[in-house]
Ligand SMILES: Cc1cc2nc3c(=O)[nH]c(=O)nc-3n(C[C@H](O)[C@H](O)[C@H](O)COP(=O)(O)OP(=O)(O)OC[C@H]3O[C@@H](n4cnc5c(N)ncnc54)[C@H](O)[C@@H]3O)c2cc1C
């Protein structure tokens with residue numbers, strides 16, 4: 041994908057809920073009607089959302105775009121989210137026809153270099169949200185023969201089988217879907233990082249690329265594995281956000297620099313997608 045949107049539209053729009061349901065315990069899929077310019081968004085980009093007309097919580101919350109569908113009735117954006125605190129609890133109670141204020145699409149999405157034939161998607165928990173969109177996007181591009189992609193393998197991990205989100209979509213979009221669960225209720229019994237490590241021999245530095253999103257320890261683990269084999273890897277980072285547009289510096293992450301001092305980049309504006317080797321990993 042070389043057409044990553046660099047200059048995102050940053051206007052705030054009203055988006056109406058057209059569908060909203062619990063896909064698994066504490067995990068919801070919300071479909072919102074958005075303006076047609078969202079169709080230009082690429083996987084990895086995100087939106088900032090708050091309930092329209094509601095002051096509490098004051099700050100909007102960031103969510104990856106999980107899908108975009110265009111119909112003759114308009115453009116529908118999917119948000120796949122986990123309830124973890126105040127904002128997501130309020131979202132989870134919203135019904136069809138309720139309205140949200142949405143800013144986006146924001147940030148820089150995944151970037152697909154043209155020479156990569158083998159793609160590994162490594163997804164942990166709700167971190168699958170941008171990767172399902174990416175898998176479908178890449179499949180469409182491959183079908184349109186825009187890219188010389190030979191295979192897309194998804195390593196999908198969750199704590200238990202019921203929380204393996206977007207399984208059907210990934211099975212359709214990818215050449216192969218490899219499953220892991222922490223409790224052994226489906227697929228490999230262990231973490232998705234271990235599962236990926238077990239298949240690392242299928243990937244090389246000259247024809248492969250890894251795209252990864254999930255909890256911090258998982259991304260740290262994947263970053264460590266790919267580093268050993270010099271396989272390029274892009275990660276979608278998560279930090280708490282306030283402005284979403286690079287103004288407050290609240291979402292800064294430490295990145296490597298050539299000098300003595302560490303450098304900071306913002307997840308919202310410079311990311312959320314980064315090259316894994318540029319990040320100074322907290323546990324590294
Ligand atoms: C670019 C980006 C994309 C995201 N995409 C998704 C997505 O597609 N689906 C999804 O479920 N979530 C996603 N998130 C995370 C989501 O934004 C948070 O879960 C949400 O903001 C929590 O809001 P809350 O009010 O429910 O929780 P709060 O009440 O604000 O916080 C509850 C707890 O969660 C912690 N927390 C809150 N936000 C984050 C965060 N971003 N990272 C780490 N810890 C946090 C807080 O420190 C606190 O302990 C994304 C985050 C970013 C930055």
Ligand code: FES
Nearest residue numbers: 282284286288289
């Ligand atoms: S959220 Fe304000 S700079 Fe990123």
